[in-house]
Amino acid sequence: MDYVDYYKILGIDRLASAQEVKKAFRASARKYHPDLNPNNSEAKLSFQKINEANDVLSDPEKRKKYDQYGKDWQDAEAHEKAQQNQSRNRQGRTNRPQNESDFSDFFESMFGGASRGQQVKYRGQDFTTTLALNLLDAYKTHKQTLNVNGKAIRITIPAGIENGQSIKITGHGGLGANGGPNGDLYLTFSILNHPDFRRLGNNLYTDITLDLYTAILGGEMTIATLDGRVKIKVKPETQNGDQIKLKGKGFPIYKNESVFGDLYISYTIKIPTDLTDKQKELFTEISKL
Amino acid sequence: MKSKNLISLSELCAHHNIEISFIHSLQATGLIHIVVIKEVYFITPEQLHLLEQYIYFHFSLDINLEGIETISHLLNSIKSLHHETERLKNRLQFYEPHL
Numbered sequence: 001m002d003y004v005d006y007y008k009i010l011g012i013d014r015l016a017s018a019q020e021v022k023k024a025f026r027a028s029a030r031k032y033h034p035d036l037n038p039n040n041s042e043a044k045l046s047f048q049k050i051n052e053a054n055d056v057l058s059d060p061e062k063r064k065k066y067d068q069y070g071k072d073w074q075d076a077e078a079h080e081k082a083q084q085n086q087s088r089n090r091q092g093r094t095n096r097p098q099n100e101s102d103f104s105d106f107f108e109s110m111f112g113g114a115s116r117g118q119q120v121k122y123r124g125q126d127f128t129t130t131l132a133l134n135l136l137d138a139y140k141t142h143k144q145t146l147n148v149n150g151k152a153i154r155i156t157i158p159a160g161i162e163n164g165q166s167i168k169i170t171g172h173g174g175l176g177a178n179g180g181p182n183g184d185l186y187l188t189f190s191i192l193n194h195p196d197f198r199r200l201g202n203n204l205y206t207d208i209t210l211d212l213y214t215a216i217l218g219g220e221m222t223i224a225t226l227d228g229r230v231k232i233k234v235k236p237e238t239q240n241g242d243q244i245k246l247k248g249k250g251f252p253i254y255k256n257e258s259v260f261g262d263l264y265i266s267y268t269i270k271i272p273t274d275l276t277d278k279q280k281e282l283f284t285e286i287s288k289l
Numbered sequence: 290m291k292s293k294n295l296i297s298l299s300e301l302c303a304h305h306n307i308e309i310s311f312i313h314s315l316q317a318t319g320l321i322h323i324v325v326i327k328e329v330y331f332i333t334p335e336q337l338h339l340l341e342q343y344i345y346f347h348f349s350l351d352i353n354l355e356g357i358e359t360i361s362h363l364l365n366s367i368k369s370l371h372h373e374t375e376r377l378k379n380r381l382q383f384y385e386p387h388l
Binding site: 026029030035036038184200 | 338341342345346349350351352360364367368371375376378379380382383386
């Protein structure tokens with residue numbers, strides 16, 4: 001693990017006063033705070049570094065230790081081990097405003113799990129994650145168990161959820177500090193493509209291959225929908241690319257799952273191949289009519 | 290609306306150790322909606338996260354009310370652009386499902 005220069009992270013001099021540390025932290029936090037940079041993982045990482053630097057440099061004791069050992073911090077580890085153990089027993093790790101992993105290994109080695117000196121209540125960080133669902137999963141309301149930071153939570157995913165849509169799971173984000181509330185978990189859904197159906201809003205689209213004879217003469221055929229198989233009538237003289245609509249056979253509407261969109265079927269007419277002599281003769285005859 | 294579902298502003302201010310005038314200023318700029326029942330001030334639970342975010346912006350990041358208003362406006366713009374991007378991505382996926 002590498003030495004981390006907290007002064008460099010905050011862009012301040014080693015002789016900076018407590019006020020200058022505070023000012024530098026505020027300026028950097030305003031730039032990189034996750035609430036001000038939604039869905040920006042780079043900003044989140046920078047904010048974690050700034051937070052860690054501030055945690056050390058704003059605390060006179062930690063700063064003294066950091067300044068004292070500096071790059072030789074690994075030697076400090078041995079000297080301070082006994083002291084750290086005492087500190088760990090005295091102060092619970094849960095008082096930290098962020099997840100353990102938000103602090104670098106360097107920080108953990110030098111300062112152990114000691115809590116922040118400040119008693120300000122912090123709301124835990126919001127977490128964001130993506131959950132991939134296939135189209136059939138999104139078609140029906142179902143329950144799913146997720147593992148969030150080692151804790152299993154069971155959620156209900158309403159039918160009709162859209163690709164890219166997020167839901168908030170209150171209180172399942174980072175732990176709050178000093179009695180502050182937990183953050184929230186934002187779950188973004190990624191709906192995978194289906195080989196046969198395409199979704200646009202609440203409507204579904206599919207392509208059906210029709211043989212030439214049914215296309216010309218009309219008839220009946222059974223097709224698959226997400227709701228099961230249905231029988232449809234094919235009009236005589238159906239053209240290649242013609243589209244029909246099956247009302248209410250599309251996707252359920254989010255949070256109103258008794259109402260459905262429509263299913264649009266496009267016909268692709270397949271021209272027969274390997275014709276027999278008799279068939280060719282009959283087609284020739286028809287062409288001359 | 291039943292007050293038991295609402296969050297008392299005096300309790301919230303005591304919890305965060307802030308003046309209620311700050312929340313009134315947020316209301317004056319339209320950032321927060323305060324509910325008044327029998328001369329007692331409340332906010333809805335849905336607004337709690339937003340309010341705590343503004344408290345953090347102001348008291349921890351030293352951002353003034355005008356700054357919070359600007360940030361709120363920009364965050365809303367980011368949110369609506371994000372929705373629009375998702376909508377367009379879904380539309381593009383419809384025409385180019387293998388992307």
